[in-house]
Amino acid sequence: MHPRRKLPGAADPPAWLDELHLEPGPPWLAMGTRSLDDGLFVVDRDYERDVALKSVLLDERPAEVFAALDTAEVRAASEEILALTRAVTNRSSLHPLDAAGRSVQEDLCVLVLRDGVPHLDAASLCFPSYWRLADKIGRPLTEVHDPVPHYPEELAAKVNGFLSRLAPRRMVWRRNWSIHDVPTYFLPEATPTRDVDAPDGLYLRSERQVLRRLETTDAVLFTIRTQQVPLAAVAARADVAGRMAASIAGWSPELADYKGGHGALAAQDWLASIGEHFDARRT
Numbered sequence: 001m002h003p004r005r006k007l008p009g010a011a012d013p014p015a016w017l018d019e020l021h022l023e024p025g026p027p028w029l030a031m032g033t034r035s036l037d038d039g040l041f042v043v044d045r046d047y048e049r050d051v052a053l054k055s056v057l058l059d060e061r062p063a064e065v066f067a068a069l070d071t072a073e074v075r076a077a078s079e080e081i082l083a084l085t086r087a088v089t090n091r092s093s094l095h096p097l098d099a100a101g102r103s104v105q106e107d108l109c110v111l112v113l114r115d116g117v118p119h120l121d122a123a124s125l126c127f128p129s130y131w132r133l134a135d136k137i138g139r140p141l142t143e144v145h146d147p148v149p150h151y152p153e154e155l156a157a158k159v160n161g162f163l164s165r166l167a168p169r170r171m172v173w174r175r176n177w178s179i180h181d182v183p184t185y186f187l188p189e190a191t192p193t194r195d196v197d198a199p200d201g202l203y204l205r206s207e208r209q210v211l212r213r214l215e216t217t218d219a220v221l222f223t224i225r226t227q228q229v230p231l232a233a234v235a236a237r238a239d240v241a242g243r244m245a246a247s248i249a250g251w252s253p254e255l256a257d258y259k260g261g262h263g264a265l266a267a268q269d270w271l272a273s274i275g276e277h278f279d280a281r282r283t
């Protein structure tokens with residue numbers, strides 16, 4: 001099979017498959033940050049769908065998707081972020097971060113350095129992947145990552161150091177990926193595990209994340225752009241499927257516990273079988 005051939009019924013593989021970090025550990029977690037010159041916000045053909053979904057969530061469930069500490073720093077950072085989105089809003093009653101969030105596909109988080117440590121002090125967050133904003137608002141970033149295995153020893157110091165050194169206007173980006181067994185974008189909590197016949201019923205979800213230090217305050221903007229395709233789309237990229245299977249197979253037991261239960265472990269054999277076609281072509 002040609003590694004890029006499309007299987008009947010499969011969705012097109014997105015270009016971002018080539019941006020995924022798929023190297024097996026250890027180390028189990030990677031900073032994976034790369035410099036970004038342009039492209040803080042990215043608009044694609046899902047724009048109308050995404051902003052409509054956000055608008056419904058922000059109107060109907062505001063306490064779950066928006067939170068902002070009432071501080072001068074958050075207010076100034078939010079005004080600057082609104083200007084960055086170039087949003088034209090006539091809803092002056094909205095918090096500026098809320099107005100900004102409604103005009104872009106990205107979720108927006110504001111990190112404020114307090115005692116030299118980044119804290120999550122505000123966010124417009126409509127597409128969480130198994131976390132609740134209310135649990136994390138106002139917390140130091142290390143605590144925000146509490147459920148993430150290996151974070152304290154492998155990433156906490158690097159992430160905090162990186163954020164305190166980031167120069168104004170400088171941007172970096174990174175990507176994560178996960179496999180979900182529900183297509184829902186607003187996903188604050190785990191849903192009961194379902195029996196699936198991979199790849200059917202499984203989705204590859206990825207967040208393009210950008211970090212940018214603001215200018216008017218010392219705060220940092222963290223954007224999360226959630227993108228998702230049916231896992232079947234990976235069938236057209238046997239090379240990626242094979243590396244993804246190897247990556248999952250290489251997870252520590254703690255990571256498999258944390259990341260595996262929503263479909264990744266169920267997908268592993270299917271991904272490996274697709275990957276074998278790629279290996280066969282190369283030998």
Ligand code: HEM
Nearest residue numbers: 029030031109120130131144145147148155159176177222
């Ligand atoms: C360079 C900066 C950062 C790195 C390297 C990083 C790394 C990670 C990693 C490895 C995970 C585990 C899930 C996965 O594999 O993707 C994770 C989860 C998470 N990250 Fe980050 N992160 C960074 C910045 C941030 C920031 C600024 C926020 C602020 C909102 C954040 C919020 C979270 C949350 C909420 C989770 C899920 C935690 C949970 O399961 O409750 N991260 N991050």
